[in-house]
Amino acid sequence: MMSSPIPKSPEQSDKSKKYDRQIRLWGDHGQKLLENSKVCLINATALGTEILKSLVLPGIGSFTIVDGEKVTEEDIGSNFFLDSDSIGMSRAQVATQCLLELNPDVRGDYIDESPEHIMSHTQDFFNKFTVVVATALPEKTLLPLSRYLWDSKVPLIVCRSIGFLGYIRLQVKEHTVIKSHPDSENPDLRLLSPWPALKEYLDSINVEALDKKSRAHVPSIVILYYYLNKYKELHGGNIPSSRAEKEELRKLIRDSRFHDEHGPKLLEENFEEALHYVNNCLNPISIPQNVQKILDDDCCTNLTQSSSPFWTMCAALREFVQLEGALPLRGALPDMAADTDSYVTLQRLYHSRAQAQSEAVYRRAAQIARNLGVAQETVTESEVKSFCKHASELHVIRGSCIADEYQRTSLDLSSYLEDPDSLMFYYVILRGLERFISEFNTYPGQFDDQVEPDVLKLKSIIGKLLAEWGCCHVVSDERVHEVCRYGGAELHSVSAILGGCAAHEVIKLVTQQYKPLDNAFFFDAITSTSAAFCL
Amino acid sequence: MSEFQESNQKRWSHLRKVLERPGPFSHPEFEPSSEILDFIMSSCKLLVIGAGGLGCELLKDLALLGFKNIHVIDMDTIDLSNLNRQFLFRHKDIGSSKAEIAASFINKKIPGCQVIPHFSKIQDFDENFYRQFHIIVCGLDSIVARRWINGMLVSMLNYDDGVLDQQSVIPMVDGGTEGFKGNARVILPGMSACVECTLDLYPPQVNYPLCTIANTPRLPEHCIEYVKLILWPQENPFNVPLDGDDTQHIAWIYEKSMERSLQFNIPGITYRLVQGVVKHIIPAVASTNAVIAGICATEVFKIATSCCVPMNNYMVFNDVDGIYTYTYEAEKKEDCLVCSQTPQILEIKDPNKMKLRQLLELLAESAAYQMKTPGLTTVIDGRNKTLYMATIKSIEERTRDNLNKSLVELGLRDGQDILVADVTSPTTLIIKLKYVIDDVEMK
Numbered sequence: 001m002m003s004s005p006i007p008k009s010p011e012q013s014d015k016s017k018k019y020d021r022q023i024r025l026w027g028d029h030g031q032k033l034l035e036n037s038k039v040c041l042i043n044a045t046a047l048g049t050e051i052l053k054s055l056v057l058p059g060i061g062s063f064t065i066v067d068g069e070k071v072t073e074e075d076i077g078s079n080f081f082l083d084s085d086s087i088g089m090s091r092a093q094v095a096t097q098c099l100l101e102l103n104p105d106v107r108g109d110y111i112d113e114s115p116e117h118i119m120s121h122t123q124d125f126f127n128k129f130t131v132v133v134a135t136a137l138p139e140k141t142l143l144p145l146s147r148y149l150w151d152s153k154v155p156l157i158v159c160r161s162i163g164f165l166g167y168i169r170l171q172v173k174e175h176t177v178i179k180s181h182p183d184s185e186n187p188d189l190r191l192l193s194p195w196p197a198l199k200e201y202l203d204s205i206n207v208e209a210l211d212k213k214s215r216a217h218v219p220s221i222v223i224l225y226y227y228l229n230k231y232k233e234l235h236g237g238n239i240p241s242s243r244a245e246k247e248e249l250r251k252l253i254r255d256s257r258f259h260d261e262h263g264p265k266l267l268e269e270n271f272e273e274a275l276h277y278v279n280n281c282l283n284p285i286s287i288p289q290n291v292q293k294i295l296d297d298d299c300c301t302n303l304t305q306s307s308s309p310f311w312t313m314c315a316a317l318r319e320f321v322q323l324e325g326a327l328p329l330r331g332a333l334p335d336m337a338a339d340t341d342s343y344v345t346l347q348r349l350y351h352s353r354a355q356a357q358s359e360a361v362y363r364r365a366a367q368i369a370r371n372l373g374v375a376q377e378t379v380t381e382s383e384v385k386s387f388c389k390h391a392s393e394l395h396v397i398r399g400s401c402i403a404d405e406y407q408r409t410s411l412d413l414s415s416y417l418e419d420p421d422s423l424m425f426y427y428v429i430l431r432g433l434e435r436f437i438s439e440f441n442t443y444p445g446q447f448d449d450q451v452e453p454d455v456l457k458l459k460s461i462i463g464k465l466l467a468e469w470g471c472c473h474v475v476s477d478e479r480v481h482e483v484c485r486y487g488g489a490e491l492h493s494v495s496a497i498l499g500g501c502a503a504h505e506v507i508k509l510v511t512q513q514y515k516p517l518d519n520a521f522f523f524d525a526i527t528s529t530s531a532a533f534c535l
Numbered sequence: 536m537s538e539f540q541e542s543n544q545k546r547w548s549h550l551r552k553v554l555e556r557p558g559p560f561s562h563p564e565f566e567p568s569s570e571i572l573d574f575i576m577s578s579c580k581l582l583v584i585g586a587g588g589l590g591c592e593l594l595k596d597l598a599l600l601g602f603k604n605i606h607v608i609d610m611d612t613i614d615l616s617n618l619n620r621q622f623l624f625r626h627k628d629i630g631s632s633k634a635e636i637a638a639s640f641i642n643k644k645i646p647g648c649q650v651i652p653h654f655s656k657i658q659d660f661d662e663n664f665y666r667q668f669h670i671i672v673c674g675l676d677s678i679v680a681r682r683w684i685n686g687m688l689v690s691m692l693n694y695d696d697g698v699l700d701q702q703s704v705i706p707m708v709d710g711g712t713e714g715f716k717g718n719a720r721v722i723l724p725g726m727s728a729c730v731e732c733t734l735d736l737y738p739p740q741v742n743y744p745l746c747t748i749a750n751t752p753r754l755p756e757h758c759i760e761y762v763k764l765i766l767w768p769q770e771n772p773f774n775v776p777l778d779g780d781d782t783q784h785i786a787w788i789y790e791k792s793m794e795r796s797l798q799f800n801i802p803g804i805t806y807r808l809v810q811g812v813v814k815h816i817i818p819a820v821a822s823t824n825a826v827i828a829g830i831c832a833t834e835v836f837k838i839a840t841s842c843c844v845p846m847n848n849y850m851v852f853n854d855v856d857g858i859y860t861y862t863y864e865a866e867k868k869e870d871c872l873v874c875s876q877t878p879q880i881l882e883i884k885d886p887n888k889m890k891l892r893q894l895l896e897l898l899a900e901s902a903a904y905q906m907k908t909p910g911l912t913t914v915i916d917g918r919n920k921t922l923y924m925a926t927i928k929s930i931e932e933r934t935r936d937n938l939n940k941s942l943v944e945l946g947l948r949d950g951q952d953i954l955v956a957d958v959t960s961p962t963t964l965i966i967k968l969k970y971v972i973d974d975v976e977m978k
Binding site for chain 1: 799
């Protein structure tokens, strides 16, 4: 046997050391996408700078702050990224400087103009960003901005932090995810329909003929496969599907244990593992619904030259699935009690099968690209490999436009508003609040002597909104009173909570990993509860 | 400028709206007034434990909620890998005390705020130190430290005829994160579930069986553990104990792990994986820390001001798939080892067979105890007897033989009190042995 050279240990760069704790989550590829992203923040409120903080630290490429306000004394009391001696200066400028101190790798600039001004003069300014984030943006600017970004396919995240209440709304026309990082997944073992090389290996081991020592080291999936065949022999070739049938298979496995003069011996660890796998590893191969839906999507069946690599790969996957009747093998073997050689042999079988299948999908994708007349390099082999590995977790979000949401004339919230535990009433309150701000140019309860009159005004606005939507429910007076109590106050810690949440949504959009919010989130810091709704 | 004027400043008008106006959802005892902000600013004293990912956020959040008297304890120094989230630190601060840099940053940034740093371990302080605080907030990554401070706060409770003296209760707000998951909780020691009541929420640490590591490795992690646990002590390459922060040490482990993995044809060794396994690295991002610290700080604000009812009492957070939170009431354990005021009863099936070693294993492995290196003493015939103690070398040697003796051989009787000392608790815990006769055997 050839001796392998001792590999030289790689010296890590300072950058990969600095970002180590997060690269362990989203990988070098995710980090690279993050470093190429450009984020625009509209309004450097406390919430706004908290969002940027959690983006500058992990190292986005650049940010731009749009804010025409000057720093006030109140700002200093809630916003960490403003200096106490900066009162009267441009809020965009001061916030940019303070945020840039956090990470020398990040570029940042600012526009000391109101978002209204930019919207009415240079709309296409917002085109160049990967994501636009807006805080405390009034309706009259929000709606045209939302329409504009929807048409330009730039994702928009809108946030508000007021008193103990927080709100995040994510608008994205289409977002596709390959790595959604599910919490747990059943292993992809294919024991019901092993491919020839796997079948040959599994068939070569007679579990019942093994001596005590080998028995303790045979991998659990070999055991499972062996007794599955035994079960099939006993049941006319059928596989166990009901709970009782699976229990019968388990009994076959259990009954195989050794006996001595004291009775049955303890079942070995690998046999215990095999029992465990009976439940979730013997399901007939099927295409998960979420994936089938994606494969049947118009974007997948009607590719154009402007289709994204994601959809080109989906089209290739669709062809593969039509031919094979299954998704490509994931190729990862879970750890199981076994001797090194058996485990490594099995692992190689799974790995090379997955490799061959992903090559097949890649060839199809390249062919599809050629047929479309686009450069073959639009999809790379390594991308397809990752795509195939994660084929069962593919995810597509098609959101809704905020401007459309505001124009809807009927909105049936009855079922939510009837439920005393639903936080949907906050949606009504927030819409009322937004309308109050546009009508009166101030927050309800902003001035100490106006709290009670503002409660009445806000109640009347909310009543009108509900009537416009044809909704016959009411929102409790107490809730209206509470939001007027806040008077537009921004509690720093509530903004910090919302800021962290919103920043991670930006990271999801940019890295194309994890499932973004779909599409609205309310946080109630009074009870520390939250809810997400699809608007 | 007097404190009164300070709290009147326009700067704090956000807080004043919430504190000086009545609200339908505030605590029943809440009386809105300007005195509440005065209290926060001049009298209320907080302790933040940990100046890392959560700690930096907590200090910022609390300072901007008006708190001015804040102590912070952290025994660590700043490392390059902290800078992706611990935003009070800069490259030039690497190697300095986290507590000291964090405190001076906050004090400079927020005029009037007085953060006092302690570059030390929590175990360096006694109850006289902890008693001075109104609320204690934890942003720790160590379960042992959490359990220790929890034990300290419970040990400081006063009971009068079995009735808890409310004045002796110091609320503890605790946060924890791992990747995109986190939790936040409010503990009223003696009144609501404490850290020990819910010990089973912490997953036990992954330990690979030694025989797998030595004989049948399958995963790259097995190869790394082999080098760390077996090869390092054998070859002792640098004549010092393994230090996960020393790049030379990691490089050595990396090379040897790679050799071993090639020998067994195991794929997947990377430098990053080696570091992760050797240092037990928990992934961390800025956003999750911001969320969890924000939730904790909000709870501190609620407890200190009564402007809202505090969370009852445990919240989990996860933003991998959308944004998810769940808040529920973790239950106080009737027979909690630390806070229940009831003797701990440990049932022993066969005291003739059970060796002291097995008793120690039970204390380390059972979900209810999860001890690290328990030391056991007891009283036999009115005399103190040390059964086993691993932490002091001379005593360990003297008591090592006891490990293989059965409980009966050691003279331990049914109902015997065992005093247990462990790093997870500042005080000695008492466990009562109860010998149960198996009535199935009797038939």
